[in-house]
Amino acid sequence: MAKLKAAVIGLGMGYNHLLGYLEHPDVEVVAVADRRNDRQERVRALCEEKNIKLYCEGIELINNEKVDILSVAVPNDQHMGLTIAGLEAGAHVLCEKPMAMNAAEAVSMLETAKRCNRKLGIDFSYRFKPQSFAMKAMVDSGEMGKIYFAESTWLRRYGIPGLAAADFNTSSSKGGGMGSWFFDKKQSGGGPLIDLGVHRLDLALWLMGYPEPAWVMGSTYAEIGPDAAKAQGLEYSVEDLACAMIKFKNGASLQLKASWAGNIKENELQTTRLIGTKGGLLQKNINEGYTYEVEFFRTENGLPLDCKLHEPAPAAPSAYQCFVDAVRDNTDFLVDPQDAVTVMQILDAIYESARTGKPVEL
Numbered sequence: 001m002a003k004l005k006a007a008v009i010g011l012g013m014g015y016n017h018l019l020g021y022l023e024h025p026d027v028e029v030v031a032v033a034d035r036r037n038d039r040q041e042r043v044r045a046l047c048e049e050k051n052i053k054l055y056c057e058g059i060e061l062i063n064n065e066k067v068d069i070l071s072v073a074v075p076n077d078q079h080m081g082l083t084i085a086g087l088e089a090g091a092h093v094l095c096e097k098p099m100a101m102n103a104a105e106a107v108s109m110l111e112t113a114k115r116c117n118r119k120l121g122i123d124f125s126y127r128f129k130p131q132s133f134a135m136k137a138m139v140d141s142g143e144m145g146k147i148y149f150a151e152s153t154w155l156r157r158y159g160i161p162g163l164a165a166a167d168f169n170t171s172s173s174k175g176g177g178m179g180s181w182f183f184d185k186k187q188s189g190g191g192p193l194i195d196l197g198v199h200r201l202d203l204a205l206w207l208m209g210y211p212e213p214a215w216v217m218g219s220t221y222a223e224i225g226p227d228a229a230k231a232q233g234l235e236y237s238v239e240d241l242a243c244a245m246i247k248f249k250n251g252a253s254l255q256l257k258a259s260w261a262g263n264i265k266e267n268e269l270q271t272t273r274l275i276g277t278k279g280g281l282l283q284k285n286i287n288e289g290y291t292y293e294v295e296f297f298r299t300e301n302g303l304p305l306d307c308k309l310h311e312p313a314p315a316a317p318s319a320y321q322c323f324v325d326a327v328r329d330n331t332d333f334l335v336d337p338q339d340a341v342t343v344m345q346i347l348d349a350i351y352e353s354a355r356t357g358k359p360v361e362l
């Protein structure tokens, strides 16, 4: 069988897509694109070695290359346009999270994928962890019983993308911030909620079996980010902390919290907790980093018992590997794009509730 032709647009997070595709034996990477010189320089030697064509503009790549698989890893305001162009050009598209700026854009991406009969995957990369797969297996085995409560959190003390920690000391002029599209609402659609919360929301919902949301109550704050950015002569137009309660039609509830800045102990705290009638599960990042542990809690013969997933956990396949496999075998990718649309509907409702101060029905 001929190798699948792949291309990647955007070489920040997209650099990982490129490396992921290069590792897959059934893929030939034919082109990449990035507007930034430093990002082009980063891959120039690799492109020469592997005969990969290097473009500046994503749309130029789409118009000139016929590929089977296209990754879209650019700022959020361009997800919809490049994804739709890629699908219409005949590619199966793996788009970065968040799916889009809002639910309306996400729906038009999904409709285009259906009309063009192409796969659309969203890179909810935190599903593709051994600890997440282990949690899903526990839930699916029925050992949790009925899940009625979940709590999912990604809180940073100092961590606004594009602003160095020194920028948080607003009396200092020594900050190293470079500025970034992440805190420009027109390019990002929102702050830590749409950037970090989106991952933890999807993870909790996936584990819960994507129950249908009934209503949402949310709050957003921008108490630290604007001054930190201003100290660097930059504008900050999104929240720096968000929290929400999501109520589902099956009666379950989910609490969600996300921050880029907040006076907490940890620099980086990621947790997803599920409470069920027979057991509880907790995933937490280790030492404030990007590795995870999972614990399972239950009561047996009147005894409270805890058990922990053994480390190192068995390796899990990456989103890139799974997306290629799904295209090659014409099977479903682990992330159903309808899930990502539901996530966008909930995020829209949280922002709307924060704006109006009222619960929002879905």
Ligand SMILES: NC(=O)c1ccc[n+]([C@@H]2O[C@H](COP(=O)([O-])OP(=O)(O)OC[C@H]3O[C@@H](n4cnc5c(N)ncnc54)[C@H](O)[C@@H]3O)[C@@H](O)[C@H]2O)c1
Binding pocket: 009, 010, 011, 012, 013, 014, 033, 034, 035, 036, 039, 056, 057, 058, 059, 073, 074, 075, 076, 078, 096, 097, 098, 123, 124, 125, 126, 195
């Ligand atoms: N799944 C994850 O864990 C994860 C992690 C980080 C970022 N992301 C997502 O990936 C996307 C990109 O984030 P990032 O951190 O890489 O941002 P980034 O700013 O570091 O990189 C984006 C790159 O896209 C390039 N670009 C922008 N528009 C382009 C165009 N039209 N044509 C060609 N190149 C273009 C920019 O030059 C830049 O190099 C965002 O949607 C973000 O939310 C996901």
